[in-house]
Structures are given as C-alpha cells and as structure tokens.
Amino acid sequence: MKFITRILxxxxxxxxxxLFLIVIIVLGFGAFLKDxxxxxxxxxxxxxxxxxxxxxxxxxxxxxxxxxxLSLGSIVGFCAFFLGVxxxxxxxxxxxxxxxxAIAVGTAMGLINGLIIAYGRVPAIITxxxxxxxxxxxxxxxxxxEGGIVSAHRLPLWARQFASWSIFKMGDLDFRVMVGIAIxxxxxxxxxxTYLPYGRRLYAIGSNPEAxxxxxxxxxxxxxxAYLIGGALxxxxxxxxxxxxGNLMVLAGVGLEFDxxxxxxxxxxxxxxxxxxxxxxxLGATLIGxxxxxxxxxxxxxxxxxxxxxxxxxxxxxATDSAIMARLRLxxxxxxxxxxxxxxxxxxxSSPQA
Amino acid sequence: MTEPILELRHISKxxxxxxxxxxxxxxxxxxxxxALVGENGAGKSTLIKIATGVHQPDTGxxxxxxxxxxxxxxxxAQALGIAAIYQEPMIFPDLNVAENIFISHRSRGPIxxxxxxxxxAREILxxxxxVMDVRQSAQGLxxxxxxxxxxxxxISLDVRVLIMDEPTSALSLHEVQQxxxxxxxxxxxxxxxxxxxxxxEEVFDIADRIxxxxxxxxxxxxxxxxxxxEQVIRDMVGREVEEFFAKSSVRLGELVMSVRGLTxxxxxxxxxxxxxxxxxxxxxxxxxxxxxxxxLALFGIEPADAGEIVIDGKSVHIRSPQQAMELGIAYxxxxxxxxxxxxxxxxxxxxxxxxxxxxxxxxxxIQRQKEMEVAEEFRRRLNIMTPSVMNxxxxxSGGNQQKVLLCKWLNVQPKVLILDxxxxxxxxxxxxxxxxxxxxxxxxxxxxxxxxxxxxEVLAMSDRILVMHEGRQMGIYTREEATQEKIxxxxxxxxxxILERQA
Numbered sequence: 001m002k003f004i005t006r007i008l009x010x011x012x013x014x015x016x017x018x019l020f021l022i023v024i025i026v027l028g029f030g031a032f033l034k035d036x037x038x039x040x041x042x043x044x045x046x047x048x049x050x051x052x053x054x055x056x057x058x059x060x061x062x063x064x065x066x067x068x069x070l071s072l073g074s075i076v077g078f079c080a081f082f083l084g085v086x087x088x089x090x091x092x093x094x095x096x097x098x099x100x101x102a103i104a105v106g107t108a109m110g111l112i113n114g115l116i117i118a119y120g121r122v123p124a125i126i127t128x129x130x131x132x133x134x135x136x137x138x139x140x141x142x143x144x145x146e147g148g149i150v151s152a153h154r155l156p157l158w159a160r161q162f163a164s165w166s167i168f169k170m171g172d173l174d175f176r177v178m179v180g181i182a183i184x185x186x187x188x189x190x191x192x193x194t195y196l197p198y199g200r201r202l203y204a205i206g207s208n209p210e211a212x213x214x215x216x217x218x219x220x221x222x223x224x225x226a227y228l229i230g231g232a233l234x235x236x237x238x239x240x241x242x243x244x245x246g247n248l249m250v251l252a253g254v255g256l257e258f259d260x261x262x263x264x265x266x267x268x269x270x271x272x273x274x275x276x277x278x279x280x281x282x283l284g285a286t287l288i289g290x291x292x293x294x295x296x297x298x299x300x301x302x303x304x305x306x307x308x309x310x311x312x313x314x315x316x317x318x319a320t321d322s323a324i325m326a327r328l329r330l331x332x333x334x335x336x337x338x339x340x341x342x343x344x345x346x347x348x349x350s351s352p353q354a
Numbered sequence: 355m356t357e358p359i360l361e362l363r364h365i366s367k368x369x370x371x372x373x374x375x376x377x378x379x380x381x382x383x384x385x386x387x388x389a390l391v392g393e394n395g396a397g398k399s400t401l402i403k404i405a406t407g408v409h410q411p412d413t414g415x416x417x418x419x420x421x422x423x424x425x426x427x428x429x430x431a432q433a434l435g436i437a438a439i440y441q442e443p444m445i446f447p448d449l450n451v452a453e454n455i456f457i458s459h460r461s462r463g464p465i466x467x468x469x470x471x472x473x474x475a476r477e478i479l480x481x482x483x484x485v486m487d488v489r490q491s492a493q494g495l496x497x498x499x500x501x502x503x504x505x506x507x508x509i510s511l512d513v514r515v516l517i518m519d520e521p522t523s524a525l526s527l528h529e530v531q532q533x534x535x536x537x538x539x540x541x542x543x544x545x546x547x548x549x550x551x552x553x554x555e556e557v558f559d560i561a562d563r564i565x566x567x568x569x570x571x572x573x574x575x576x577x578x579x580x581x582x583x584e585q586v587i588r589d590m591v592g593r594e595v596e597e598f599f600a601k602s603s604v605r606l607g608e609l610v611m612s613v614r615g616l617t618x619x620x621x622x623x624x625x626x627x628x629x630x631x632x633x634x635x636x637x638x639x640x641x642x643x644x645x646x647x648x649x650l651a652l653f654g655i656e657p658a659d660a661g662e663i664v665i666d667g668k669s670v671h672i673r674s675p676q677q678a679m680e681l682g683i684a685y686x687x688x689x690x691x692x693x694x695x696x697x698x699x700x701x702x703x704x705x706x707x708x709x710x711x712x713x714x715x716x717x718x719x720i721q722r723q724k725e726m727e728v729a730e731e732f733r734r735r736l737n738i739m740t741p742s743v744m745n746x747x748x749x750x751s752g753g754n755q756q757k758v759l760l761c762k763w764l765n766v767q768p769k770v771l772i773l774d775x776x777x778x779x780x781x782x783x784x785x786x787x788x789x790x791x792x793x794x795x796x797x798x799x800x801x802x803x804x805x806x807x808x809x810x811e812v813l814a815m816s817d818r819i820l821v822m823h824e825g826r827q828m829g830i831y832t833r834e835e836a837t838q839e840k841i842x843x844x845x846x847x848x849x850x851x852i853l854e855r856q857a
Contacts, residue, residue: 194466195465195466196464196465196466197459197462197464199466200449200457203448203449204449208444208445211444211446212446214408214438215428215444216432216433216458216511217429217458218429274447274448329493332494333491333493334494336487336494337490337494339487
C-alpha cells in the first residue's frame with residue numbers, strides 16, 4: 001500500500017482503471033463476436049478514436065478550468081465544411097496549408113467563445129450553447145451556394161486518400177496518419193498540462209476560482225487562451241473529419257461535443273474542474289470508441305441502444321467517480337500524514353536541541 | 355528610526371450609506387507585528403482590501419517604502435511585496451503542497467521542473483521549521499497546515515508585508531501557538547505583519563503595536579507595552595448613544611421559552627437562558643461568536659445536538675422551521691437578500707408566504723383580495739413607504755425591505771420573535787422606527803431575542819443581554835449592570851477584565 005501511494009497518484013490509478021475496462025471490453029467482445037481480432041477492427045476503432053480524442057482534448061482543457069464548451073461539434077462541422085469548399089475549388093492547397101486553414105478558422109471561433117466567457121463573464125454553458133447554434137447556422141449559410149454539401153469526388157486526390165495513409169504496418173495492424181496526429185496531440189497536451197506553468201494554472205483556476213482571482217496570476221487570460229486552444233483543436237478535428245468522411249452534410253459533427261464530454265468524463269476529467277489529464281481523456285475516447293464500434297458489430301443492439309449505453313456509461317463514470325476518487329484521495333492523504341509523522345519523528349530524533 | 359514599509363495616509367472609503375473608513379492613517383514597520391482590532395464593521399476588512407488592491411480608496415494615498423503607489427489588484431499588491439492570508443485559506447485543493455507554494459511565481463523558467471520544485475518547497479518549509487510532505491495534495495491538509503502553505507507561498511514570493519485576517523479563528527489552541535511561533539520568526543526576519551484579531555488574549559500575546567478602529571476611524575495606536583486590555587476595550591466601544599430609542603420598561607409576563615444546555619458540536623456549547631413575555635433579550639458578540647447559529651438552532655434550520663428547549667412548559671425538539679413556526683417561533687434573518695425576501699415578488703406575496711394556506715379558498719386558489727387587505731393593514735401599521743403593496747420588494751429601500759420582512763413574520767403571530775441584525779444597513783430614521791416597533795411588539799407580550807452587533811442598540815433595547823464568545827455563553831447581564839465596556843470585555847473573552855479594574 002505504502003509502495004503504491006508513493007509511485008502512483010490517485011489520478012493515475014483512475015487511468016489504470018479505464019485502461020483495465022478497455023481490455024475487458026476488448027476481451028469480452030472478442031470472445032463472442034466473429035472475426036473481432038482483425039486488422040480491420042483495429043483500423044476502424046483507431047481512426048474513429050482519432051477525431052474524438054482531438055476534440056476531447058479541447059473539452060478537457062476548458063473542463064479543467066471549471067468551464068465547458070458545447071460549441072465544439074459545431075466548430076468541427078464548420079471547419080470541415082469551410083475547408084471542404086476551399087479544397088473543392090483550390091486543388092493546389094496541400095495537406096499542411098489545409099490543416100493550418102482549418103486550425104485558423106477554429107481558433108477564430110474559439111476566440112469568440114473565450115472573449116465572451118473570460119472577459120464578458122457570461123457563464124460558459126450559456127455562451128457555448130448559443131455559439132453552438134450560431135456556428136451551426138453559419139454552416140448552413142456558408143454551404144448554401146454549394147447546395148449544402150461537400151462531395152468527396154470534388155476534393156483533391158490527396159484529400160481523398162489521406163484517411164488511408166499509413167505510418168507503419170505491424171503485420172495486420174495498420175497505424176494510420178490520422179491516429180498518429182491524434183496521439184501526437186495527446187502527448188503534446190499531456191506535456192503542456194504537466195510541465196508548463198500555464199498548464200498547472202489551468203488546474204489552479206478550476207480547483208479554486210476564488211483563490212485564483214487573488215493569487216496573482218492572470219486567471220481571465222488563462223481561461224481565454226484555453227478556449228482559443230480549444231477552438232484550434234476543434235479546427236484540427238474538422239480537418240480530420242473532412243479527410244475521414246469526404247462527403248459532408250450540414251449536420252457534420254453534430255453530437256461530437258457530447259462524445260467529447262463523454263470521453264473526458266469517462267477518462268477521469270472532473271466536470272467541476274481541477275482534475276483530469278490528456279492521457280485520461282484519450283483513454284476515455286478509446287473506451288467510448290471501442291465500445292461504440294463493438295456494439296455496432298453486435299446485431300442485436302440497435303443504434304438507439306448504443307446511445308443509451310453511452311449515456312449510462314457517462315452517468316456511471318460521474319456517479320462512481322466522486323465516490324471512488326474521494327476514497328482514493330483519503331487513502332493518499334492518510335499515507336501522506338503517516339509520512340509527515342515519520343519525517344517529524346526522524347527530525348526530532350536527529351536534532352539534539354529538540 | 356527605520357522607514358515604514360507600508361504607509362496609509364488619510365484613507366477614506368464610502369460604500370453607499372456607510373462611511374467604511376474615515377481619514378485613517380497607519381504606518382507599518384519592518385520587523386513589527388501590528389495588531390488591528392475593532393468591533394464588527396469597524397473598517398478592518400475594508401482597510402485590508404485597500405492595502406491589497408481589492409478596493410480603491412476614495413481619498414488618501416498609499417506609500418510603499420516612502421514611494422506613493424496605486425494598487426489596482428492583488429497581483430500588483432503582490433509585486434509590491436504585500437500579501438494577505440484570510441480566515442478561509444485560499445489554497446488549491448487539487449494541487450499538491452509544492453505546487454500551491456509556487457503557483458503564483460513568474461520567474462521559475464518556462465518549464466515546470468518538478469524535482470527542483472519539490473526540493474525548493476522542502477527548503478522553504480524547513481526554513482519555517484515545518485515538516486510536511488510536499489507531494490501531498492492540499493485537500494488532505496488541516497486548516498492550520500493550509501495556512502502554513504499560504505505563509506510559505508507568501509515567503510517564497512519575498513513578501514515584505516504579510517496581512518493576516520483573523521487567522522486563528524479556525525485553529526485549536528496548540529495550532530495557534532505553532533502559528534504564533536511562525537509569525538514571530540517572520541518578524542525576526544524583518545517582515546512586517548499586520549495581524550487582525552478578535553481574541554484580545556492573542557492580540558496582547560503576539561502584537562508589538564495595537565491599533566483600534568471604530569466606525570471607520572482610527573481611535574488609538576499604542577505600543578503593546580503602553581496598552582492595557584481595559585483601555586483597548588474602551589477604545590473599541592465608546593460610541594455615542596443619544597440617537598437611540600430606549601425600550602420602555604414593561605412588566606415581564608410569564609415564562610415563554612426556556613433553554614438549557616443547548617449545544618451544537620463544534621459550533622456552540624451550553625447555552626442557557628429564559629425568555630419571558632414582553633421581554634427583549636439581547637444577544638451580543640463579535641464575528642465568530644455563533645449567536646446566529648443559536649438562532650438557527652432555535653428555528654430548526656440547523657437543529658442543535660443536545661440540550662433542552664421548553665416552550666410554554668412543554669419540552670420540545672425543534673427539527674425543522676415548519677415545526678418552529680407551529681410552536682410560535684419566528685426568525686427574521688440577518689441576510690434579507692439570501693434568506694429573507696423574494697426580491698422580484700410583490701410586497702403582499704412576500705408577507706403571506708409563510709402563512710399561505712390561510713389565504714386559499716375552497717378550490718385551492720389564492721385569494722388575492724384577502725392577501726392585499728392584510729398587506730395594506732401592515733403597510734399602515736408599520737408605515738412602509740410604497741405607493742402599492744403590489745410593488746415588488748426589490749424597488750424598496752433597505753429600511754422598508756426590513757419592515758416587509760418583519761411583517762412577514764408578525765403575520766405568523768409568533769410568541770417568540772428572533773430578530774437577527776434587524777437594523778444592519780438601514781438609515782438612522784428607519785432604525786428608530788424599527789426600535790419603536792420592537793418596543794410595541796414587546797408591549798404586546800411577544801418574547802423577543804434581539805441579535806445585534808450594534809452595542810449601543812443592544813444596550814438601549816434589551817431588558818437583559820446574553821453575551822457570547824466563540825460559541826460559549828459568557829454571561830447574562832441585566833439592563834442595570836450592563837455597560838458597553840463590560841459587554842465588549844465579555845464578547846472578547848475577558849469578562850473579568852473590567853471588573854478587576856473596578857475591584
């Protein structure tokens with residue numbers, strides 16, 4: 001016990017639990033679904049996780065500060081659409097400039113959210129509920145001259161092939177570029193959250209907003225930047241979304257904000273701020289992606305049941321989280337108290353004046 | 355003579371009706387523990403908030419090391435070397451001890467070096483003589499440990515003026531001693547400490563200089579060697595009483611409520627009193643005396659754990675406000691906005707809220723006409739200044755809102771009326787009217803408990819005064835024996851101080 005408390009933090013225990021659940025799900029479905037352990041399953045699950053993971057990263061950043069972004073799905077949709085229309089007319093745009101375009105548009109949308117929430121002091125849930133609808137309507141307006149759709153056959157060749165680009169193959173397992181991008185994003189943000197003062201202050205703000213206000217760092221600007229980065233990530237999500245599906249309708253990306261919240265929460269991000277990690281959110285996205293695909297393969301389960309099961313999973317995660325995490329933290333606090341006692345004793349026994 | 359590190363010159367600050375600070379000048383020197391004492395509302399908190407940039411003074415100037423400065427927010431105060439520690443520690447529960455210490459630092463490089471941070475945190479804590487696991491998350495810490503972390507944070511930021519706002523109120527005796535050891539070591543290292551306290555014992559124990567504020571004015575400032583407990587208390591109270599309407603003496607009726615050994619763990623202990631018909635029993639005490647908690651227990655909002663309440667000869671256990679109302683107890687809250695009135699609702703609807711079932715006809719519908727008649731009658735009786743009882747409460751002045759709140763509970767026709775700070779935040783004219791009303795109600799045979807931080811008010815209006823200090827009952831004084839000095843001495847935990855001097 002003492003050994004565990006010294007090498008792991010409660011959050012890491014939580015992540016291991018998520019990982020364990022993923023393994024259970026895979027083993028469970030593998031036992032009675034035919035042809036489950038195939039390269040195809042791996043590609044399907046991993047690419048569907050890629051988009052959710054990137055968007056869940058955006059949700060995680062703002063959730064840590066005790067905020068939320070409901071407009072992420074609409075930002076993803078708009079960026080995918082905007083880029084799709086541009087690529088339809090400008091085949092000369094390459095993959096990297098295209099990504100930058102999507103990210104720029106997403107950042108602009110995040111900027112609007114951030115200004116209203118951080119500086120206008122409008123509650124995040126109201127602001128992003130509003131911009132969710134507004135950005136969605138923007139898609140309808142923007143796409144009207146195109147007949148409300150983006151067609152894959154009008155995109156440049158690279159955009160049609162991008163989703164099947166591979167980084168490397170290990171036997172049957174094909175690691176796609178999209179998945180690589182998502183994992184890179186997760187790693188970068190895990191490093192930001194752990195090793196940059198900016199990341200640590202996100203936690204501080206969510207942990208105690210009142211104290212953050214008087215602690216002497218620019219809390220408003222930090223929240224604003226979180227929305228800015230969130231928008232940029234949603235823009236990247238839009239890029240991946242376009243390249244994954246090619247054909248878009250105005251409802252593109254609807255429900256992604258739900259998946260993003262689900263992934264973050266299932267991965268241990270506290271919706272009331274202060275805790276959560278990029279890796280946790282990624283594991284949450286993996287769990288949801290795996291479950292979603294596996295249920296899809298199971299003929300007895302209809303689409304509506306899938307949604308209900310996802311909803312149930314969120315409720316379970318939130319309900320058990322507060323209880324389990326509280327207990328874990330208590331165990332850790334006790335261990336720390338015991339260690340403090342030890343330290344104090346060793347100090348008194350070694351210093352002659354005491 | 356050293357130069358003051360922080361100097362406030364002729365600071366005045368006004369909030370709407372109240373002059374929170376009036377031409378206060380204060381100098382704080384390095385290596386000195388400067389204690390600030392005063393009654394509730396004397397202006398202590400406002401002064402701290404001005405020194406830390408939360409509020410801006412209306413007039414006057416702030417000098418740091420002889421240089422005039424303008425402090426816009428706590429960030430700027432911190433940059434000038436001024437930090438404050440509040441009653442409730444301002445820590446980040448999800449971060450660990452080391453992170454809590456360094457969260458505000460700017461100069462620790464672009465990347466968090468965890469091992470170095472833990473090392474530095476250990477060093478700072480060791481310098482303070484504190485043993486603590488720096489990797490421990492802050493939510494497992496006790497209040498005293500959290501305060502230590504806050505002090506460590508301030509020290510690591512190279513703070514030169516440390517303001518401590520009643521830091522001992524949530525600490526045990528042992529923890530207070532530990533804290534004082536720490537504070538003295540800070541002083542010895544040349545840090546100026548501004549210590550706001552309400553336990554005189556502690557103030558006299560720790561302070562090098564004691565400054566008294568009263569009604570926003572600086573009354574006295576003396577080195578501890580020249581100050582006496584009696585003198586400090588006299589400085590804290592000495593207010594004029596003439597504007598107050600005194601209660602006319604009524605012959606006390608029979609016993610209506612009797613309380614024995616009322617206790618709520620960790621809040622208040624062993625409260626005993628009798629209340630007669632027509633009597634006003636004053637409750638005096640400072641912040642943290644838990645007078646209001648006794649009222650909340652009597653009204654069933656936060657029921658007591660132990661003790662006996664006897665009403666009209668019957669022993670009762672009050673578990674809910676509904677039950678308290680049925681027993682004839684009414685409670686007029688101190689926080690009108692939060693617990694008292696529904697601001698966007700009309701006056702008449704506010705008045706009938708607790709007694710609504712009385713205004714319902716056979717179909718279960720509210721009889722507006724009857725409601726309005728009752729409200730109209732109260733409007734005349736209490737002289738509520740409004741064109742119509744259909745107006746919403748939010749449009750009334752503070753004094754008139756207070757009257758509506760009173761009407762609401764008078765309409766219940768209580769036997770025991772608890773008034774919690776009934777004149778806070780209302781102007782003098784309205785105050786006199788409220789005092790008139792209290793007098794009338796007592797004359798009608800209602801037993802009244804008057805909780806008030808306004809000492810002259812309590813003295814003028816009460817037949818007897820119960821004084822509390824940190825959840826303990828310090829004594830009950832009759833109108834004849836009570837003086838401001840005696841009450842204040844008891845409220846500060848020194849009931850004998852004045853008596854000794856007289857003996």
